[in-house]
Amino acid sequence: DAGVTQSPTHLIKTRGQQVTLRCSPKSGHDTVSWYQQALGQGPQFIFQYYEEEERQRGNFPDRFSGHQFPNYSSELNVNALLLGDSALYLCASSLIGQGRAEAFFGQGTRLTVV
């Protein structure tokens, strides 16, 4: 049973560029959430996708957007990258449709903005 997979694992981008990160949820899960984790901090919730719609959003600007596909996989897009966007981006999958809030994380994408 495949767990949550994310790609790429590492990425270096230049300030002002755009980036797309990808996530495939755990088999059988229907919900994907994205988190940003700065060094030495706990993960911060960006947004959550369920039934191909953004259901919840954290305190992140509109430069952060996403999408969920019919197969439940998801993308996170960040436009106009800032140096402060450098972080570990985590995708978590869960089974919200069954009332299960346990979230399982992928290995993360380490984004460095230079």
Added chain:
Amino acid sequence: QKEVEQNSGPLSVPEGAIASLNCTYSDRGSQSFFWYRQYSGKSPELIMFIYSNGDKEDGRFTAQLNKASQYVSLLIRDSQPSDSATYLCAVNGGAGGTSYGKLTFGQGTILTVHP
């Protein structure tokens, strides 16, 4: 006041001892609570979750929840050097509410188990 606060670390315990990690939360509507372990450079790994008041045991781990006091803890018995990691407390919003499924994390507590 932070939404989820964990006891300040780092916490250092000798091998074989009990490690106690604590967490308080501010949202009384919170329904479920999670402990994650995160090794340096890795992603968080779910090790315990608890939904009801009381204790929940799984191997060497015991999670304790007291909703009246808005307090959740994690005990690690017979601590091993391999338990050395950052432990993250996470709180989920109320079931059926607009925040269900959104996890709010504490800042983490670094645990070191020394031989």
